[in-house]
Amino acid sequence: MLKDLLLQFIVSLLPVFAFQIWNNKELNWKRMPVFLGVFCGASMLLCMLTEPNFLGCQLDFHLIPYMIGSLYGGWPALALLTLICVIVQYPTLDNFQELASFILFTAGFVMLMSISYRPFHQLSALRKERNGLLLMSVLMLYLVITLTGSVMEWTFDLVLEVVLTVSATLLATWLSIFIIESVKEKQLLHEEVTRLSVNYRNEVEKLQQFIDVTSFAVIVVDCEGRITHYNEMALKLLHIRIELTESGNLLGTYYSKAFQPGQGDLFVNMISQALNGTRATLVPFVSGDKMLLKTTFSLRSLLNNEAEGAALMVQDVTELSQLRNEVGRMERLSLVGQMAASITHEIRNPLAVIRGFVQLIQERSPASQREYFQIVMEELDRANMIISDFLSLAQNRALTMELSSLNDILNELLPLLNADANLRGQTIDTSLCEDMPLIMLNDREIKQMFLNIARNGMEAMDDHGVLQISTHYWNDRIELRIADNGEGIAQDKMVHLFEPFFTTKTRGTGLGLPLCLSIVERHNGKIDVNSIEGEGTTFIVTFYLQQEEKAV
Structure with missing residues (x-):
C-alpha cells in the first residue's frame, strides 16, 4: 500500500516539477495555461491508470493535478482536464448510481473551480496555500462521504488507507501550491533584478552621455581610486599619460598612475582629498594661454553617507576671461566717450581761440621767431587731432549705410x-x-x-x-x-x-x-x-x- 501511495504522490507532483524546468529555461509565461493543462492531464492519466486497489476501494491522487491545473491554467486547462477525466472514468462506471455520482461530482468540481479561479489569483502566496487546502479538504470530505455509503464494513486497514490517502493528498496539494508560488516569486524577483539592472545600465549610459557632451573635463573614480568614467575633454585639458590615451586603457587605471608626473600632481592631490572626504573646492589654474577652473567633490552613498568615489571637473574659462576683458574694454570705451563729450566743450573751443591768437601774433612777430610759432601751432593741431579721435571713438550713433x-x-x-x-x-x-x-x-x-x-x-x-x-x-x-x-x-x-x-x-x-x-x-x-x-x-x-x- 505504501509503495502505491508513494507512486501516486510522486506522479501527482509531475506538473510542479515540469513547471520548475519550464521556469528555469525562462520560456514565455503566456503559454503557461496550455503547458499546465497538458502536464496536469498527463499526471491525471498516470494517477488514474496506476490507482491502487485496496480492500475493494480504488483511491488515487488525480484530483491534485486536476485542481492545480484548473486554478493556475484557467478555463482552457479546466475544460481539457474535465474532458480527460470523463473519457478515462466513464467506461469504468458500472451502474446508474455511479454515473449519477460521477456527473454530480464533476459538475460540482467545475462550478467550484470556476468560482475560485479569479479570487485565487488575487491572494497572497500564504493564503493561496490555505485556500488550496480548504478546497481539497472539501473534495476529500465529499469523497469520504461517498465512500462511506458504498463500503459495507469499515476495517482498521481501510480506515488507515483512507487517512493516509487524504493526508498525502492534502500534503501534495500544499506542496504543489508552495512550489509553484515559490517559483513564481523567484521569477518575479528575477524580473525585478533584470529591470533594475536594465535601469541601472540605462542610467549609467545616460551619465556617460552627459559626461561625453558636457564642456567640462570630467574624471570619476570609485572608492578604490580606479577611473570609472571620463570624457574627451579630460583627454584634452588634463595631463593624462600619452600611452593611456593612445591605447584607450584609461578606464580601470588608478588615478595616481593616470596623470603625467609634475604637471598632473595637482589633479592627483585634489582627487586624494576628495576621496578622504574633503568638501568641494574651486581652484583656478593657468596652463599656457588657457585658464582652467578645477573642482573636486566626494561621491557618497545615500544609505550610509560613506564615500564611494570622487569626481574631478575642470572647466576651460579662457573664453569667459576674454569676454570679461572685452567687457572691461567696452567699459573703458564708454568712459572715453563721456570724457570726449566734456573735452569737446571744455578744450576744443579754447584751443581754437589760442590757435587764432598765436597765428595773429605770428604775423606781427619777426621772421626769426616764426619757427617757434609754427611748433606751437603744430602742437595745438596735434591736441585738436587727439580730441577728434576721442569723438570718433566715442560715437555710438546709428550709421547711414x-x-x-x-x-x-x-x-x-x-x-x-x-x-x-x-x-x-x-x-x-x-x-x-x-x-x-x-x-x-x-x-x-x-x-x-x-x-x-x-x-x-x-x-x-x-x-x-x-x-x-x-x-x-x-x-x-x-x-x-x-x-x-x-x-x-x-x-x-x-x-x-x-x-x-x-x-x-x-x-x-x-x-x-x-x-x-x-x-x-x-x-x-x-x-x-x-x-x-x-x-x-x-x-x-x-x-x-x-x-x-x-x-x-
Missing part, C-alpha cells in the same frame, strides 16, 4: 597715399579683386579706417618700404589686406594692440587702432593682425555679406 564698392573707396584714396609714399621714398603695391560685389558701407568711416591702418604701416617702414594693399572675395566674405615690411610687432604687445591709449609710436595717441576696430565692428566685421618681428605686419579686415547683398 548704402550699397558701395570697397574697391571704389580705395581707388579714391590711393592717389593721396601714393603722394604720401613718394615723400617717404616708399612704394604702394595694389591688387584689387575684379568681381567685387557691393556691400553696405559707410563711406566716410571706411575711408578713415583705411587711412589709419595704411599710414600706420607706412610709418612702420623705413625708406624703400613697400606697402601691399589687396582685396579678396569668397562666398560669404570680403577681405581687405594691408601688409607692410616694417619692423613688425612684438608678441607681448599684440594682445594690447587695440586697447585705448596703447601705442608703439613715440608721438602716437593710442586711439587710431581702437577707432578702426570700432568702425569695423559697427560694420559687423572683424580685424585680424599677423606680425613677425623683423619681417612686417599684415592687417586683415573682413566684412561678411548678408543674404540680400549676395543677391545683388
Whole structure:
C-alpha cells in the first residue's frame, strides 16, 4: 500500500516539477495555461491508470493535478482536464448510481473551480496555500462521504488507507501550491533584478552621455581610486599619460598612475582629498594661454553617507576671461566717450581761440621767431587731432549705410597715399579683386579706417618700404589686406594692440587702432593682425555679406 501511495504522490507532483524546468529555461509565461493543462492531464492519466486497489476501494491522487491545473491554467486547462477525466472514468462506471455520482461530482468540481479561479489569483502566496487546502479538504470530505455509503464494513486497514490517502493528498496539494508560488516569486524577483539592472545600465549610459557632451573635463573614480568614467575633454585639458590615451586603457587605471608626473600632481592631490572626504573646492589654474577652473567633490552613498568615489571637473574659462576683458574694454570705451563729450566743450573751443591768437601774433612777430610759432601751432593741431579721435571713438550713433564698392573707396584714396609714399621714398603695391560685389558701407568711416591702418604701416617702414594693399572675395566674405615690411610687432604687445591709449609710436595717441576696430565692428566685421618681428605686419579686415547683398 505504501509503495502505491508513494507512486501516486510522486506522479501527482509531475506538473510542479515540469513547471520548475519550464521556469528555469525562462520560456514565455503566456503559454503557461496550455503547458499546465497538458502536464496536469498527463499526471491525471498516470494517477488514474496506476490507482491502487485496496480492500475493494480504488483511491488515487488525480484530483491534485486536476485542481492545480484548473486554478493556475484557467478555463482552457479546466475544460481539457474535465474532458480527460470523463473519457478515462466513464467506461469504468458500472451502474446508474455511479454515473449519477460521477456527473454530480464533476459538475460540482467545475462550478467550484470556476468560482475560485479569479479570487485565487488575487491572494497572497500564504493564503493561496490555505485556500488550496480548504478546497481539497472539501473534495476529500465529499469523497469520504461517498465512500462511506458504498463500503459495507469499515476495517482498521481501510480506515488507515483512507487517512493516509487524504493526508498525502492534502500534503501534495500544499506542496504543489508552495512550489509553484515559490517559483513564481523567484521569477518575479528575477524580473525585478533584470529591470533594475536594465535601469541601472540605462542610467549609467545616460551619465556617460552627459559626461561625453558636457564642456567640462570630467574624471570619476570609485572608492578604490580606479577611473570609472571620463570624457574627451579630460583627454584634452588634463595631463593624462600619452600611452593611456593612445591605447584607450584609461578606464580601470588608478588615478595616481593616470596623470603625467609634475604637471598632473595637482589633479592627483585634489582627487586624494576628495576621496578622504574633503568638501568641494574651486581652484583656478593657468596652463599656457588657457585658464582652467578645477573642482573636486566626494561621491557618497545615500544609505550610509560613506564615500564611494570622487569626481574631478575642470572647466576651460579662457573664453569667459576674454569676454570679461572685452567687457572691461567696452567699459573703458564708454568712459572715453563721456570724457570726449566734456573735452569737446571744455578744450576744443579754447584751443581754437589760442590757435587764432598765436597765428595773429605770428604775423606781427619777426621772421626769426616764426619757427617757434609754427611748433606751437603744430602742437595745438596735434591736441585738436587727439580730441577728434576721442569723438570718433566715442560715437555710438546709428550709421547711414548704402550699397558701395570697397574697391571704389580705395581707388579714391590711393592717389593721396601714393603722394604720401613718394615723400617717404616708399612704394604702394595694389591688387584689387575684379568681381567685387557691393556691400553696405559707410563711406566716410571706411575711408578713415583705411587711412589709419595704411599710414600706420607706412610709418612702420623705413625708406624703400613697400606697402601691399589687396582685396579678396569668397562666398560669404570680403577681405581687405594691408601688409607692410616694417619692423613688425612684438608678441607681448599684440594682445594690447587695440586697447585705448596703447601705442608703439613715440608721438602716437593710442586711439587710431581702437577707432578702426570700432568702425569695423559697427560694420559687423572683424580685424585680424599677423606680425613677425623683423619681417612686417599684415592687417586683415573682413566684412561678411548678408543674404540680400549676395543677391545683388
